[in-house]
Amino acid sequence: MKVYIETFGCQMNENDSERILYLLENAGYERTNDIAASDLIILNTCTVRERAKNRLYGHIGNLKKLKNKNRDILICIGGCTAQDLKEKIIEVFPYVDIVFGTHNIPELPELIGRRRLTNKSICSVENNGFDHDLFKVRRKQSFKAFLPITIGCDNYCSYCIVPLVRGNERSIEAEKIIRNIEELVSGGLIEVTLLGQNVNSYGKNLKKTYTFSELLEKVSNIKGLKRIRFITSHPRDFSKSLIDIIKNRDNIVKHIHLPLQAGSNKILKEMNRNYTREDYFNIIENIKKKILDCAITTDIIVGFPGEEREDFLQTIDMVKKIRFNRAFTFIYSPRTGTKAAKMEDHITLDEKKKWFRELLEIQNIISSEENKKLVGKKFEVLVEGNSAKDGILLKGRMENNTIVNFEGDSSLIGKIIPVIITGAKTFYVMGELIRNNS
Ligand code: 5AD
Numbered sequence: 001m002k003v004y005i006e007t008f009g010c011q012m013n014e015n016d017s018e019r020i021l022y023l024l025e026n027a028g029y030e031r032t033n034d035i036a037a038s039d040l041i042i043l044n045t046c047t048v049r050e051r052a053k054n055r056l057y058g059h060i061g062n063l064k065k066l067k068n069k070n071r072d073i074l075i076c077i078g079g080c081t082a083q084d085l086k087e088k089i090i091e092v093f094p095y096v097d098i099v100f101g102t103h104n105i106p107e108l109p110e111l112i113g114r115r116r117l118t119n120k121s122i123c124s125v126e127n128n129g130f131d132h133d134l135f136k137v138r139r140k141q142s143f144k145a146f147l148p149i150t151i152g153c154d155n156y157c158s159y160c161i162v163p164l165v166r167g168n169e170r171s172i173e174a175e176k177i178i179r180n181i182e183e184l185v186s187g188g189l190i191e192v193t194l195l196g197q198n199v200n201s202y203g204k205n206l207k208k209t210y211t212f213s214e215l216l217e218k219v220s221n222i223k224g225l226k227r228i229r230f231i232t233s234h235p236r237d238f239s240k241s242l243i244d245i246i247k248n249r250d251n252i253v254k255h256i257h258l259p260l261q262a263g264s265n266k267i268l269k270e271m272n273r274n275y276t277r278e279d280y281f282n283i284i285e286n287i288k289k290k291i292l293d294c295a296i297t298t299d300i301i302v303g304f305p306g307e308e309r310e311d312f313l314q315t316i317d318m319v320k321k322i323r324f325n326r327a328f329t330f331i332y333s334p335r336t337g338t339k340a341a342k343m344e345d346h347i348t349l350d351e352k353k354k355w356f357r358e359l360l361e362i363q364n365i366i367s368s369e370e371n372k373k374l375v376g377k378k379f380e381v382l383v384e385g386n387s388a389k390d391g392i393l394l395k396g397r398m399e400n401n402t403i404v405n406f407e408g409d410s411s412l413i414g415k416i417i418p419v420i421i422t423g424a425k426t427f428y429v430m431g432e433l434i435r436n437n438s
């Protein structure tokens with residue numbers, strides 16, 4: 001039996017797909033990249049970003065042909081859009097066999113078995129308190145792993161659907177995290193990325209509590225672990241002690257992803273972000289003062305309800321002053337059930353698109369200028385695979401998260417190697433492998 005799985009959205013969803021594959025392999029399935037040859041199709045969906053529902057509907061629509069050809073193929077829709085839309089998906093597409101929520105992954109093999117025995121589509125999205133094992137996953141590579149340390153979110157940023165679909169924040173015990181990473185390192189792990197919607201609030205629900213900084217210190221002590229990344233940080237909870245740990249530990253990467261979302265205090269308040277632009281500037285100043293060459297990336301939303309041109313210009317002002325290495329930019333789009341979806345919004349989408357392009361243009365120039373500063377310098381690069389653009393070149397990642405494309409043999413995949421940067425683009429740099437360290 002073959003399973004085809006497609007993952008949309010964030011790293012948390014990637015991790016969920018790895019868990020799904022682990023469960024299904026144990027149930028006798030083998031992964032395939034050929035959708036037409038599969039017995040089971042899984043779409044692991046995302047609802048955070050733009051027009052997710054329309055895109056998903058397009059995708060499911062395309063599966064009808066396959067289902068018509070082979071009635072035995074099972075179509076399963078999981079992830080955040082499934083959690084959000086529930087039975088509605090089956091109402092619109094009766095040939096969808098299973099809709100499963102973000103809390104129901106451990107049940108999937110059983111749901112599949114049940115569906116094969118009955119004639120009725122199944123929708124399972126209730127949070128039934130299953131204490132599922134987040135660390136039982138099937139990974140493509142052993143040298144790199146994404147590991148959730150918290151799931152869910154308690155912040156209720158007014159635009160965000162995540163707390164509604166992923167539930168309240170739950171942290172995983174530090175001992176369990178450490179044990180898992182130690183095992184992975186003995187199996188060849190080089191780089192771990194600790195995942196959470198707001199990693200800085202780690203530990204709140206645990207009896208024996210460590211702060212995120214303390215957890216990071218413990219992870220950093222693991223022998224043989226070369227690189228530790230973490231996403232995402234929330235400016236409200238970003239502590240000074242964290243900056244010190246990043247500075248002092250060689251295996252914690254000098255890259256911080258710190259979503260700004262907006263540069264105007266009025267909009268930050270409406271977003272329920274719980275910090276001001278001054279607070280954010282302060283954190284950045286502290287980081288830049290203490291950690292030399294720390295890369296800072298961010299997320300920004302343009303066109304939040306009530307955002308005026310002068311508010312948007314405050315965002316532009318921060319982008320110019322801070323000079324993010326990279327910004328992930330989004331046009332605000334309402335999510336049913338969130339507080340912002342009920343707010344009055346009088347700026348047209350066309351106007352928002354204009355602002356969005358304006359921001360993108362400025363940020364792209366900054367990204368490209370920051371990348372140019374790397375040219376001529378040597379960096380350690382973890383080789384991740386072949387580059388997406390050009391299957392011949394290798395793709396690696398510098399400690400500061402910059403992508404490097406360079407010529408080399410695929411035997412280098414999974415190794416940290418020295419590279420000299422030879423050219424800069426907006427979203428990546430070009431490099432040359434340094435042989436024999438010459
Ligand atoms: N509209 C636009 N962007 C959003 N994001 C989250 N929710 C929305 C929304 N409703 C963006 C935020 C977040 C990133 C993952 O997605 O910038 O940090």
Ligand code: SF4
Nearest residue numbers: 153156157160162197
């Ligand atoms: Fe959403 Fe805010 Fe939680 Fe991030 S911190 S997941 S934006 S509610």
